[in-house]
Amino acid sequence: METILTQRRAFLQTSGALVVGFTLPAAGRAAGAPAVANGAASIPMGAFLRISADNRVSVICGQSEMGQGVFTAIPMMVAEELDADWPLVSVENGVDNALTNPIFKFQGTGGSSSVRGFWMPLRTAGAAARQMLVSAAAAQWQIDASQLRTNKSFVLGPGGRSASYGSLAEAAAKLPVPEKPTLKNPSDFRILGKSLSRLDTAAKTNGTARYGIDVQLPGMLVAVMARTPLAGAKPKAVNEAKALAIKGVKQVVTLPTGVAVLATGYWAAKKGRDAMAIDWDLGGDGSLNSAAVTQMLDEGARQADAVARKLGSVDAVPGTKIEARYEVPYLAHACMEPMNCTVWVRGDEAEVWIGTQGPGPQQGVLAGVLKTTPEKIKINMQLLGGGFGRRFSFDASTDAALLSKAAGVPVKLVFTREDDMAAQFYRPASVAQMEGVVSGSSLASLKVGVSSPSIGVSSGTKVGPGEVDRLAMEGLADHPYDIPNQLLAWGRKEPGPKVWFWRSVGHSQNGFFTESFIDELAYAAKQDPYEFRRSMLGKSLRHKGVLELAAEKAGWGAPLPKGRARGIAVVSSYGSYAAEVAEVSLNSDGSPRVHRVVCAVDCGQVVNPEIVHRQAEGAIVYGLTAALYGRITYKDGRVEQTNFHQYPMLRMHEMPKVEVHIVPSTEAPGGMGEPGTPPISPAVTNALFALTGKRVRSLPIDPAQFKA
Structure with missing residues (x-):
């Protein structure tokens, strides 16, 4: 009982x-x-x-x-x-x-x-x-x-x-x-x-854990799609006969998002999809390339007029003016389990098997697609082989639902790695024009113009002219530093590719912008980067606490072996505070080698310390991979990266020693899945400046900048 x-x-x-x-x-x-x-x-x-x-x-x-x-x-x-x-x-x-x-x-x-x-x-x-x-x-x-x-x-x-x-x-x-x-x-x-x-x-x-890709149902067909390279692209012609000639292929279905081949198994579906060799009409976006994206974002950063934070006046502030331009590229999520979803549509009802971050929204969206009510959409939750925001999307589920409706049987839609990499759900590319005024040993003024596409708009939030998408400015507009004069603004630009939530969302790029430029200003003020930050954190004791703990545990200021240097950064996100110190050297080809990362976190009351440690470590791996390798680029309207040989992951031999220290706290719990990601890239690039005197202002880090 x-x-x-x-x-x-x-x-x-x-x-x-x-x-x-x-x-x-x-x-x-x-x-x-x-x-x-x-x-x-x-x-x-x-x-x-x-x-x-x-x-x-x-x-x-x-x-x-x-x-x-x-x-x-x-x-x-x-x-x-x-x-x-x-x-x-x-x-x-x-x-x-x-x-x-x-x-x-x-x-x-x-x-x-x-x-x-x-x-x-x-x-x-x-x-x-x-x-x-x-x-x-x-x-x-x-x-x-x-x-x-x-x-x-x-x-x-x-x-x-x-x-x-x-x-x-x-x-x-x-x-x-x-x-x-x-x-x-x-x-x-x-x-x-x-x-x-x-x-x-x-x-x-x-092996008993069930992920979405493990689902098997009686009579199920497996679908693989030739997906549109860009939104609005259309196939000029579809040679269904070549696909249907493959043993096991049962049906070819054209959707607004591409052409799907349905077969008795994955391999037959993939062979059928590849056999069609579709020639796409990319329309007006066929000339999209990364240089044009950068040019558009540069313009948006210079013209940024949606004010996210204003204090005092940044005009005519006396002192030494420092200017810098920072840039980050589009990033893929690269979940180890590619996107997939199984749907069985029966009349006005549907049953769904999916690893999703949003079962509630999935019900609503699928109800709209199938013209029924959310109560008639049954979601069977599966484990997720990585999420990082990507599995909040609806592309796999909506296409699988339409395919099941067309086929009249359960359909499991599976993305190949190449499909997933080019699916246009990316962390936004972004450019920041930074300007600071140093007066003596202190920072008197900070002016920033940031430009990026809007995740809010992509995910259904209305952002009107002159309004700020908070996701585009988080990690910058809410920085903790005591600066008397500030003007932080956003300029929306939409180059074309669809942008989406990515681990730590806006904090991932804005943490890099802010903490890198603060480091520049510290050197301009002839101050130690740690002490410079610490002196401006009088109103945020939790930022100050993790900064001090990370510096202490890393031995900030203590001698290092020749050829090594330290960098530091501190960023808060999702109710938690994280500071990281990276210890870095250079390989003979100019590529960075990160030996050690010391991370201090204040996440309020802790449920399970070991989970906190693991999440901080995983977030550092994710952010370090992006800093060293992550980049999605476009040429002639198409994504140039297709798989991990062109979009590398951090390898085991590259993994630094990571030490995580938790600040004891009685505050309400904060999140821990993401706060470890934003500080790692500026901590590494700040260390590279300390080592070489060369400032990294765009990611991923280019080894040629440091090659002897």
Whole structure:
């Protein structure tokens, strides 16, 4: 028999098992949503618990697991306040309105929001369930609940009495849900703050973990598409006969996004797709090239007029003026699992198997595509082989849905690596025109014009003329430095390629711009780069704290072996603060060698320190790969990079030693999936300047700049 505690105290009799759902109005209030007693107008934001007769607790996690550890962190938050026995806790993925992300107001995973968004809702859910179990035991034993305590999934009473949660769950489910259960004092935590083993490790190592690309259904066809090289491109002619001549190919379907070949297996579909050898009409964008992109962004940066931050006046500030231009390219996400989705359309209903960061939006978008309602779209969540923002998109699911509708059978659409690399979901290319005025040893003025395409517009947000896309300016407009005169503005330019969320979003490029230029200004002021930053952080003690810790642990100022130098950077994002010191040398061909990275993070209260360490390390690898190699370029309207031989990843022998230090904190949790990425590129390039006297102002780093 299995039991779930519920606000509505509703029972579902299923195969002899007692099943009761549980959500909390308090969780809605924690998310800033209105709530009314008895849940009449509350927004369901809590967890789901299942407590079985053998005392096992299953936590339903609505967040997508893409390697960041939510399948462990989410259950830890519930289990702590529930006072559950951790070895008996398991996790399941689920799609339900009750699992809405309190920050996004829909079910989705991104922006390093899982822990910081669910910190109070899930703890409240666990605490309420524990209180109900205690009340059930008190009623059975006819004693006051104040005489009882809990420990490892048991309610304990005087005289050695005890009752397991499993034995009490059915009675507890009939009790009213407490609206304001008492939460534990952090000093009493026995689960939170501990480096517990991840719950998904076994499945990911023994091969039982299910990713989207693993889905197999009876009668399923596999689709591979010849995708349009640019939005609006059209095939001049499609030779379906060549595709249909391939054994196993069943159908050719043309969609607005390309031409798909459906076959009994992947290899036949790919051979059929390749056999068509489509000649594309690229239209007016056929001449798109990277030089033109740069020219357009340069113009946008010079003319930037959407003001994101203004303080004092940057006109006629006395002192030494320093000017610099910075640039970053388009970047692909390069998830190890290429994009894929399986859809089975049956009438006005559809069932979907996908590894997605946004199951909630997927339901809405697919309902629109199939002209039905979201309730008739069933999403089966799969594990994600990397997300990084890419799996918030809808290209795979919408195309798979249309193909299934056309074929009348389940269809699994699979992107090749080349398809994914050229799919036009990129981190924006961006240019920044920087101007600072140094007066004596201090920074008197900062003026910046940034130009980029708009992620907000690409993802459906309205950004009018003269308005700022906050995603384009985050990491710059919210920099922490005390500077009396500032003017930071954005100039939107749209060269053509579609831009999208990328790990740390705007912070990834703006962290590079800001921390590189601050370093330049430190040298212009004849100040140590660390001390220069530290002197301007009087209003942001958390920035200052991580900066000081990183410098201390890295031995800032201590002698290094000949041919090595250090660089430093500090950036905050998603409620967390990260400072990094990179220790760098040069190889004989002029390419950088990063030997050591010291990272200090302040992410508020920590759920699982080991997960924090791993996320910081992974974010550094991701950002370092981009700094050394990442670049998507265009020539004659087409992407020039097709696979990892042209879009390299950091290799094992290139991996630096990474040390992560966590600042103890009682602040609310911040995110950790992304904050380690923004500081790494400026830390490395600042170290290169300290080593060579040559400033890197565009990424990826060009070894020719340093070749002897």
